[in-house]
Amino acid sequence: QQPVQSPQAVILREGEDAVINCSSSKALYSVHWYRQKHGEAPVFLMILLKGGEQKGHEKISASFNEKKQQSSLYLTASQLSYSGTYFCGTEIYGGSQGNLIFGKGTKLSVKP
Amino acid sequence: SQTIHQWPATLVQPVGSPLSLECTVEGTSNPNLYWYRQAAGRGLQLLFYSVGIGQISSEVPQNLSASRPQDRQFILSSKKLLLSDSGFYLCAWSWEGEAFFGQGTRLTVV
Numbered sequence: 001q002q003p004v005q006s007p008q009a010v011i012l013r014e015g016e017d018a019v020i021n022c023s024s025s026k027a028l029y030s031v032h033w034y035r036q037k038h039g040e041a042p043v044f045l046m047i048l049l050k051g052g053e054q055k056g057h058e059k060i061s062a063s064f065n066e067k068k069q070q071s072s073l074y075l076t077a078s079q080l081s082y083s084g085t086y087f088c089g090t091e092i093y094g095g096s097q098g099n100l101i102f103g104k105g106t107k108l109s110v111k112p
Numbered sequence: 113s114q115t116i117h118q119w120p121a122t123l124v125q126p127v128g129s130p131l132s133l134e135c136t137v138e139g140t141s142n143p144n145l146y147w148y149r150q151a152a153g154r155g156l157q158l159l160f161y162s163v164g165i166g167q168i169s170s171e172v173p174q175n176l177s178a179s180r181p182q183d184r185q186f187i188l189s190s191k192k193l194l195l196s197d198s199g200f201y202l203c204a205w206s207w208e209g210e211a212f213f214g215q216g217t218r219l220t221v222v
Contacts, residue, residue, distance in 0.1 A: 002155075032211065041202055041213040042156070087156060089211065100211055102148075104155035 001026070003090045005103035012078050012110050020073040020106045022088030031071040032089040032100060033062055035082075042087060045073075075108070083110045115139060118203045118214030125221055131176075131190040133217050135203030138184065143205040145186040147178055150200040162186060193221045 004023045012018055022031060030049050034042035046056055048064035048071055056062050060082075062073045075082055085107045089100035118135045125131060137143050147159040158171045160178035168178050175194060179187045186203060198221045203214040 005155075039200075039216075039218070041216050043213075044211065089156075100146075100206075101158065102156035 001092060002101055003031075003088055003103040005086075005088055005106050007106060008104070009107040010109070012108065014080060014110055014112055015077050018075045018078060018108060020075075020086050020088075020108070022071045022073075022090070022103055024069050024090055026092060027068045029068075029091040029093050031062075031064055032091075033071075033073050034087045034089060034102075035084045036087065036105075037084045078108075078110045080110050080112065083108055116203060116205055116212055116214045118217060120217060121215065122218045123220070125193050125219065127195055127221055128192050131188070131193050131197070131219070133188040133201055133203075133219075135186045135188075135214055136184055137186075137205050140184070140205070142183060145180065146204040146206070146211070147186065147188045148202040148204060150202065156202070160188070195221050197221050 006021045010018055030047055032047045033045040035045055036042040046062055048055060048062055051064060051066045051068045054061060054063045059076050062071060064071045071088060073086060085105040087102045087105045089102045091100060115138045144161060144163050146161045148156045149159055150156050159176060160168055160170055162168050162180045165180055165183055168180060176188060176190050198219055201217045201219060204211045
């Protein structure tokens with residue numbers, strides 16, 4: 001039931017864009033996105049609950065497809081501070097509230 | 113406001129020694145509480161979750177155990193640590209679908 005994240009790693013130059021995908025074989029109740037800096041706790045970015053939903057702001061946004069099986073995180077005009085590992089956490093229908101199952105993460109490195 | 117405290121921040125323990133990691137939450141009542149582990153280069157793995165005092169669900173069978181003696185206290189324990197127990201342990205609580213993490217404990221078993 002672990003969601004599949006892709007790519008596993010990506011290297012960008014400042015100002016470039018990136019897309020990180022999170023897929024599930026079953027429809028999801030929700031998708032959460034987190035960013036973790038090395039040695040620190042994950043930081044919550046956003047949660048998506050509705051099929052077809054898009055949220056976020058100009059620089060970092062995410063979408064949830066209509067079938068609620070896939071979510072993508074969009075990083076636009078990346079900055080050095082965007083470096084870290086991005087995790088998607090998913091909740092399944094019928095599971096305990098907040099019982100997130102995380103993907104293996106996508107390591108993003110932004111170079112000057 | 114709600115805060116979550118987790119300690120210690122780092123710990124080095126010999127193989128076979130016991131373990132006790134503590135997590136407390138402030139500013140909320142009856143939270144769902146979680147212990148996650150992140151091994152080097154791997155994703156977050158849910159170890160235990162609790163929906164109330166004395167109620168513990170285990171996701172992964174291993175030599176770790178968890179207890180919730182009070183509403184806002186969650187403890188991760190082991191009687192005898194293994195080398196494979198090394199990792200970054202995170203306590204978290206959730207409310208309305210959003211999870212909040214403690215700062216983590218980096219455990220090195222030597």
